[in-house]
Amino acid sequence: MIIGSISEDKKLESRVAITPDILKKYKSLGLEIHLSKNYASHIGIKDTEYETEGAKIFENSEDVISNSNAILQMNILSDENLNKLKKDQILVGILNPYLNEKKLKDITSNEIKCFSLELLPRITRAQSMDILSSQANLAGYKAVVEAFSYFQKAIPMMMTAAGTISAAKVLVVGAGVAGLQAIATAKRMGAIVFATDVRLASKEQVESLGGKFLTVEGAENLETASGYAKEASEEFKKKQEELIRETLKKIDIVICTALIPGKKAPVIIKKNMIEVMQSGSIIYDLAASQGGNSELTEVNQIIDSSGVKIMGEANILNKLPFSASNLYAKNMFNFINNLFDKEKKSFEINVEDEIIDKTMVK
Numbered sequence: 001m002i003i004g005s006i007s008e009d010k011k012l013e014s015r016v017a018i019t020p021d022i023l024k025k026y027k028s029l030g031l032e033i034h035l036s037k038n039y040a041s042h043i044g045i046k047d048t049e050y051e052t053e054g055a056k057i058f059e060n061s062e063d064v065i066s067n068s069n070a071i072l073q074m075n076i077l078s079d080e081n082l083n084k085l086k087k088d089q090i091l092v093g094i095l096n097p098y099l100n101e102k103k104l105k106d107i108t109s110n111e112i113k114c115f116s117l118e119l120l121p122r123i124t125r126a127q128s129m130d131i132l133s134s135q136a137n138l139a140g141y142k143a144v145v146e147a148f149s150y151f152q153k154a155i156p157m158m159m160t161a162a163g164t165i166s167a168a169k170v171l172v173v174g175a176g177v178a179g180l181q182a183i184a185t186a187k188r189m190g191a192i193v194f195a196t197d198v199r200l201a202s203k204e205q206v207e208s209l210g211g212k213f214l215t216v217e218g219a220e221n222l223e224t225a226s227g228y229a230k231e232a233s234e235e236f237k238k239k240q241e242e243l244i245r246e247t248l249k250k251i252d253i254v255i256c257t258a259l260i261p262g263k264k265a266p267v268i269i270k271k272n273m274i275e276v277m278q279s280g281s282i283i284y285d286l287a288a289s290q291g292g293n294s295e296l297t298e299v300n301q302i303i304d305s306s307g308v309k310i311m312g313e314a315n316i317l318n319k320l321p322f323s324a325s326n327l328y329a330k331n332m333f334n335f336i337n338n339l340f341d342k343e344k345k346s347f348e349i350n351v352e353d354e355i356i357d358k359t360m361v362k
Contacts, residue, residue: 001346003336004068006036006061008075012314014321016040017072017093019329023053026333030345032056034064043321070347072332076100087111090347092335094118094131097361104361113349114361117335118261121358128334129355133177134327139286139316140181140257144170146316147253147284148189150309156190167192171244171251172211173268173293174258175202178286182255183211194247196240197258214247216240245273252278256285256293256312269294271305279307288312335359 003026005017016039018026026033033055038047047057058064065071065084073093076082085091085107095116097104104114117131127133148155148168157167170186172179175197186193187210195206196214203213216239248254248269259265265287274283274296285297289312296303296310303310317324338355341348351357 001030001070001340002032002034002068003070003072004034004064005039005072006064006077006081007039008073009078010042013074014043014315014318015074015325015328016043016045016321017074017325017329017332018050018055019326020045020049020053020055021326022329022333023050023055026336027054029337029340029342031336031340034058034068036061036064040325043325045322070336072336074328076103079103082107085110085112089113090115090339092117092332095361108361115335115339115356115359116361117331117359119359120335121354123354126355129331129338131328131331134331135317135324136176136178136257137181138320138324138327140178140255141185142316142320143178143255143257143284143286144182144185144189146311146319147255147282150311151253151282152280153252155186168252169250170194170253170255171196171247173197173244173254173256174287175199175206175213176257176259178257179255180205180209182257183209186253186255187211191253194251196244198236198240214243216243240268241270241273244268245270245276248273249276249278252281254281254283254294256283256287256297258293259287259290263290265290265293267291267293267295271295274305274308274310277308281308283308283310285310285312286316289314 023033035050035055035057037057037059051057062084070090075093076095087110090113092115095114097116108114120126120129154165155168158165168191170191170193172182172195175195183193183195183206193211194214195211206213258268283294285292285294287293288297288299292312294310296305297312299314339347
């Protein structure tokens with residue numbers, strides 16, 4: 001059986017689905033790896049490193065696709081390459097079925113099996129495959145580093161003979177994996193950190209990292225059975241808005257991470273809230289690609305609103321492609337390891353397996 005992967009559109013995606021250090025594990029399953037030429041050269045990994053570990057390099061993507069039983073990618077293939085897929089092939093990646101519904105229906109109708117890894121159930125057995133956690137962890141860290149690089153004051157409190165510099169105050173909106181890493185990173189760099197989330201269960205996690213949790217009066221726990229945040233009521237949103245608006249008057253940097261799976265990101269930081277922030281403050285919006293948590297966010301733009309900079313990138317992990325690829329490649333292998341029948345030496349679509357059933361695009 002052959003696993004294939006081709007280069008992503010490098011204008012949009014710098015990460016790759018297979019790294020050299022994971023090839024030995026694929027080989028131990030008896031799988032052969034085919035890659036397109038210069039597969040990861042843009043992040044400093046030469047084709048020879050893959051070849052040393054037993055991968056075969058092909059001049060063009062079409063040869064990789066036509067010869068492979070399963071195609072492993074970061075994102076959905078281009079329309080041109082989707083049309084090259086054949087019956088009984090498997091496509092695995094972050095396929096975003098909510099945005100790519102028609103494309104995926106077209107190819108699954110041709111008996112091509114598609115698995116979208118962001119749909120993994122939050123169960124113990126799936127933790128080693130959890131691409132949302134591994135990638136969000138890095139995104140939360142990088143968002144803080146990026147925001148701090150634009151902030152024109154020192155972050156930690158500094159006491160000097162000339163006087164004392166106060167520590168920067170950071171507000172993290174959303175305390176999921178990305179938010180918790182943002183809290184930890186900001187604390188390590190000496191900031192005073194506040195956080196808010198619709199899930200009351202996150203209060204203990206925030207405080208364990210040294211953050212101060214902002215509790216909305218009369219709040220209910222808005223958490224789904226699978227551990228994700230669900231949409232808040234209008235009454236909750238109004239109370240949260242009042243609390244955040246008052247908090248923002250003393251905040252230097254806001255890191256936005258709040259997302260609802262499969263939906264537009266909730267707008268939490270309204271324009272009238274930004275107006276009360278101090279000039280020189282920063283808002284870094286990790287939810288930018290899904291509409292943004294800030295009303296003024298524009299993807300890949302830096303917006304200046306009365307001295308407050310609002311920024312958000314379509315894919316912040318393009319700035320950490322090597323680390324992000326290493327983690328994603330391990331998640332991907334663990335998923336394939338679960339999908340592959342070691343005795344039959346073939347891919348078995350066992351819909352009784354919750355991991356396979358939940359990730360398969362139907």
